[in-house]
Amino acid sequence: MARPREFDETAVLDAAVRQFWMYGYEATSVRDLAQSMGITGASLYNAFGDKRSVFRRALAHYVETSFGDRVGRFEKGLPPKAAIEAFFREIVERSIQDKDRKGCLLVNSALEVAPHDPDFQATIAEVLVKVEAFFRRCVQAGQRDGEISTTQSAEDLARLLLGVHLGIRVLARARPERALLEGLVRPALELLKPTPSS
Amino acid sequence: MARPREFDETAVLDAAVRQFWMYGYEATSVRDLAQSMGITGASLYNAFGDKRSVFRRALAHYVETSFGDRVGRFEKGLPPKAAIEAFFREIVERSIQDKDRKGCLLVNSALEVAPHDPDFQATIAEVLVKVEAFFRRCVQAGQRDGEISTTQSAEDLARLLLGVHLGIRVLARARPERALLEGLVRPALELLKPTPSS
DNA sequence: ACAGTTTTAGATCAATTGCTTTAGAATATC
DNA sequence: GATATTCTAAAGCAATTGATCTAAAACTGT
Numbered sequence: 001m002a003r004p005r006e007f008d009e010t011a012v013l014d015a016a017v018r019q020f021w022m023y024g025y026e027a028t029s030v031r032d033l034a035q036s037m038g039i040t041g042a043s044l045y046n047a048f049g050d051k052r053s054v055f056r057r058a059l060a061h062y063v064e065t066s067f068g069d070r071v072g073r074f075e076k077g078l079p080p081k082a083a084i085e086a087f088f089r090e091i092v093e094r095s096i097q098d099k100d101r102k103g104c105l106l107v108n109s110a111l112e113v114a115p116h117d118p119d120f121q122a123t124i125a126e127v128l129v130k131v132e133a134f135f136r137r138c139v140q141a142g143q144r145d146g147e148i149s150t151t152q153s154a155e156d157l158a159r160l161l162l163g164v165h166l167g168i169r170v171l172a173r174a175r176p177e178r179a180l181l182e183g184l185v186r187p188a189l190e191l192l193k194p195t196p197s198s
Numbered sequence: 199m200a201r202p203r204e205f206d207e208t209a210v211l212d213a214a215v216r217q218f219w220m221y222g223y224e225a226t227s228v229r230d231l232a233q234s235m236g237i238t239g240a241s242l243y244n245a246f247g248d249k250r251s252v253f254r255r256a257l258a259h260y261v262e263t264s265f266g267d268r269v270g271r272f273e274k275g276l277p278p279k280a281a282i283e284a285f286f287r288e289i290v291e292r293s294i295q296d297k298d299r300k301g302c303l304l305v306n307s308a309l310e311v312a313p314h315d316p317d318f319q320a321t322i323a324e325v326l327v328k329v330e331a332f333f334r335r336c337v338q339a340g341q342r343d344g345e346i347s348t349t350q351s352a353e354d355l356a357r358l359l360l361g362v363h364l365g366i367r368v369l370a371r372a373r374p375e376r377a378l379l380e381g382l383v384r385p386a387l388e389l390l391k392p393t394p395s396s
Numbered sequence: 397a398c399a400g401t402t403t404t405a406g407a408t409c410a411a412t413t414g415c416t417t418t419a420g421a422a423t424a425t426c
Numbered sequence: 427g428a429t430a431t432t433c434t435a436a437a438g439c440a441a442t443t444g445a446t447c448t449a450a451a452a453c454t455g456t
Contacts, residue, residue, distance in 0.1 A: 027224050162369075163365030167364035190349075229414095
């Protein structure tokens with residue numbers, strides 16, 4: 001019963017993601033946002049409420065299309081250890097390819113916005129728990145199949161993989177060098193190998 | 199031949215470090231800075247030039263007193279493997295203790311300011327190279343002494359330790375939980391152990 | 397066709413940003 | 427003790443910030 005919105009919501013969200021991803025929350029002004037989203041400031045406030053809400057929506061959109069998609073592709077389509085390897089291979093490759101050094105919006109936000117915003121703190125921590133849970137499921141399945149070592153608990157191995165993952169995301173912004181990132185992953189994957197004796 | 203400065207430079211730098219550490223570069227205004235440093239805005243510009251320069255000095259001061267001090271204490275006073283363990287133990291402990299979730303100013307800056315500022319990009323990358331070099335020296339020395347495994351190259355093990363370190367720094371801001379951080383470090387240290395067979 | 401609603405665009409708001417200026421107080425050298 | 431220099435304090439600068447308002451344009455349902 002009224003004039004319909006002229007813009008596609010997921011399309012403008014993609015643009016918002018890109019902007020926050022490149023410049024962070026604080027350094028992105030509402031005008032920057034509106035321009036890159038191709039809408040006016042009034043439309044932005046009309047459709048989303050305020051800057052924080054745009055960010056909230058953008059972050060959720062990013063997590064869904066980035067991490068969620070990756071987990072879906074690898075966990076269901078590959079054996080556990082291969083899923084872990086593919087996960088890291090893809091992230092390393094994208095980190096090296098990305099000339100903008102954007103890193104990971106979630107990790108960037110974990111450092112920039114989480115510490116001073118209880119809401120985002122909880123949201124971001126939850127996602128990190130999900131990343132850890134993904135690794136844990138893979139490790140547990142691999143341990144059952146005998147393709148992953150059982151000398152360390154699945155919990156600890158998952159924690160290590162989470163940490164390695166976050167480390168890669170930091171280096172992707174500061175030192176996106178292939179030798180460094182691949183060399184970092186190599187020992188981590190080696191740690192998963194079962195001991196030849198058992 | 200003129201009126202001397204009324205404030206102690208390292209004291210105000212400590213205050214600047216604390217401010218940038220807690221709120222980041224963008225979210226810290228010059229007024230915030232001046233107030234926490236206990237000097238006026240004019241004195242700040244008089245003594246340091248501009249906000250960027252204050253940050254540059256503060257970051258250098260932080261690296262020196264934080265990372266530099268730690269390396270000095272552990273590398274010279276402990277056997278190589280113990281130095282690595284002490285390094286991680288101290289960082290984990292401080293991360294858990296810190297109610298402000300400040301994390302590490304260097305890592306925070308690597309994500310916030312490095313990607314868009316070539317100067318800081320180089321500076322921060324250099325420090326990360328030094329962290330990696332510290333780990334590599336420890337691993338190499340440990341491998342010579344036989345207390346660290348030689349199944350992986352010292353270069354790769356150092357890269358892994360660097361990545362684990364950065365991962366801890368991220369989690370320190372988002373999920374500073376003892377079980378998580380200690381569980382993360384455990385497999386990494388296990389990886390260093392020489393194989394019993396050799 | 398009309399009424400009702402919601403979109404747009406652009407001007408505009410007060411507040412804050414990094415930074416400068418002006419004025420005066422304080423000190424080392426001669 | 428006079429001079430020169432550099433400090434501090436506070437007001438003030440233009441630009442930008444997040445957010446709002448007014449009005450005109452556009453669409454749906456009756």
